[in-house]
Amino acid sequence: KIYDKNKPEHTVELLKRLGHPECGMKVIHVAGTNGKGSVCAFLSEMLTLAGKKTALFTSPHLVRINERFQINNVPISDELFLESYQKVQAAIDGMVKDGLPHATYFELLYAVAWLLLRRKGRIRGSGNRSWRKIDATNTIEHPIATVITSISLDHTEILGDTIEKIAGEKAGIIKEGVPVIYDGRNEEAEKVIKKRAKELHAPAFVLKEEMYEILGNTDKSIDFCLNCGYYEHAKVTAPYLAPYQVVNSSLALLAMDVIDPKQEISQDLRIRAIKET
Secondary structure (H helix, E strand, O other): OOOOOOOOHHHHHHHOOOOEEEEOOEEEEEEOOHHHHHHHHHHHHHHHOOOOOOOEEEOOOOOOHHEEEEEEEEEHHHHHHHHHHHHHHHHHHHHHOOOOOOOOHHHHHHHHHHHHHHOOOEEEEEEEOOOOOOOOOOOOOOOEEEEOEEOOOHHHHHOOOOOHHHHHHHHHOOOOOOOOOEEEEOHHHHHHHHHHHHHHOEEEEEHHHHHHEEEEEEOOOEEEEOHHHHHOOOOEOOOOOOHHHHHHHHHHHHHHHHHHOOOOOOOOHHHHHHHOO
16 A cells, blocks of 8 residues: 555664664754745744754655755755665665565655764754654654644544544644744634643643734745744745745744844845855
8 A cells, every 4th residue: 555654663664773863963943734844944944044054855856856855955865865865775774674574765865864864963953844753763762852843634534534533643744842842823723732732741832823914925925923932023025926835934933033043144044045055
């Protein structure tokens, strides 16, 4: 079946055989139905523009598989991808020889991503496409923050046929004591996320519709006012015409508030990064 998955323990075993390349990284873990890639891109642009060495791992790709693995917003080279892939495949071959299942496509690429990141040195990572029981990325044990984007009905044959069930799966990325920033515009989803955050003593920061106001648009962008955190009445330009990018960029800015409370990355730079994404 197309959705067959290995258990998370299988991914952990694969990473173990690769020397646990995921350890010691500063990770922002992003889940949700829509907007994951955009939120990750906005966060990556803010961090990169601030001079941080930043990695971005997303799924899927549009044209070339290299798009999934970016260092400072530049896709990795074919040579670097091949080098990491061959190491991962060798580890997988060893697991199969020992009687373990072969890695899934995404599991393999996830392991490739960690090798690439370790190869390029210690960096901040922002990744997406995650849910509790069936996704390899949830082997990340200690992210610096988790972000949950908008929730709607998707993959219902796996995640459940209600918003509450799907939100429960997405909320699986919330970790004990780790801040979670989430889209709270859907009351059904918010109730589930808020409850899970409370159970895990995770500080919760919500984005509500009243926290932003659309001011107008040009033929290529939308101007809006963000009224929360450090951004009280700050004007922000989302560089796309789609109204949902106002939500995604607001969520990324709110997340940066939590990740960088001392404003090492200034408000002006954060807003500039949104416009330049």
